[in-house]
Amino acid sequence: MLKIISLFFLIMIQLFLSVAQAAEMEAVSEVQLHKLPMQRFMIHVATPANYSLNILVKRKYPYGKELNVEDKHLQRGELKRLRDFIRKLSGVIVVYDFRTDKKVLEYNLPFTVDNPDRFCCGQFYSGVNEDVWDGMTLKGGKLESIGYYMVYAELYSKDDDYDEYVLSFTENRGFK
Numbered sequence: 582m583l584k585i586i587s588l589f590f591l592i593m594i595q596l597f598l599s600v601a602q603a604a605e606m607e608a609v610s611e612v613q614l615h616k617l618p619m620q621r622f623m624i625h626v627a628t629p630a631n632y633s634l635n636i637l638v639k640r641k642y643p644y645g646k647e648l649n650v651e652d653k654h655l656q657r658g659e660l661k662r663l664r665d666f667i668r669k670l671s672g673v674i675v676v677y678d679f680r681t682d683k684k685v686l687e688y689n690l691p692f693t694v695d696n697p698d699r700f701c702c703g704q705f706y707s708g709v710n711e712d713v714w715d716g717m718t719l720k721g722g723k724l725e726s727i728g729y730y731m732v733y734a735e736l737y738s739k740d741d742d743y744d745e746y747v748l749s750f751t752e753n754r755g756f757k
Contacts, residue, residue, distance in 0.1 A: 637716035
């Protein structure tokens with residue numbers, strides 16, 4: 582009987598140690614992800630239409646007219662890094678109908694073969710303070726009701742080169 586109780590405690594100790602090790606490994610994998618600042622904002626839809634979501638990231642090397650060859654090379658390289666950064670974002674962006682408190686659109690990132698939504702095209706915006714924001718547009722969806730909607734984003738990245746991003750939710754202009 583003592584052997585059975587000892588064996589039972591030995592098995593329980595091993596079980597607790599394996600659970601603790603699994604939790605520690607999970608914590609390590611979560612540490613590798615860099616959480617980007619959460620964003621929430623409201624939009625007003627005046628006319629039902631198809632909408633798209635833009636993810637814009639502030640560039641470190643702004644565009645300029647008088648650039649040397651090295652700066653131009655840095656700009657081209659940054660554009661590729663920035664678009665790779667956006668494509669590899671993970672997390673979720675959800676659009677809620679504020680009136681009904683129901684989810685109307687959801688973007689699960691990153692996009693994979695199982696998750697076929699994709700980025701449509703590149704975007705480029707120049708800010709007031711000569712900041713340059715570059716990014717990509719996500720295919721949107723139809724918002725069928727006039728009213729207020731809340732856009733909520735919780736995004737993560739393995740790359741911590743960029744941590745400042747802006748979302749905009751706009752009516753489609755000529756592409757689907």
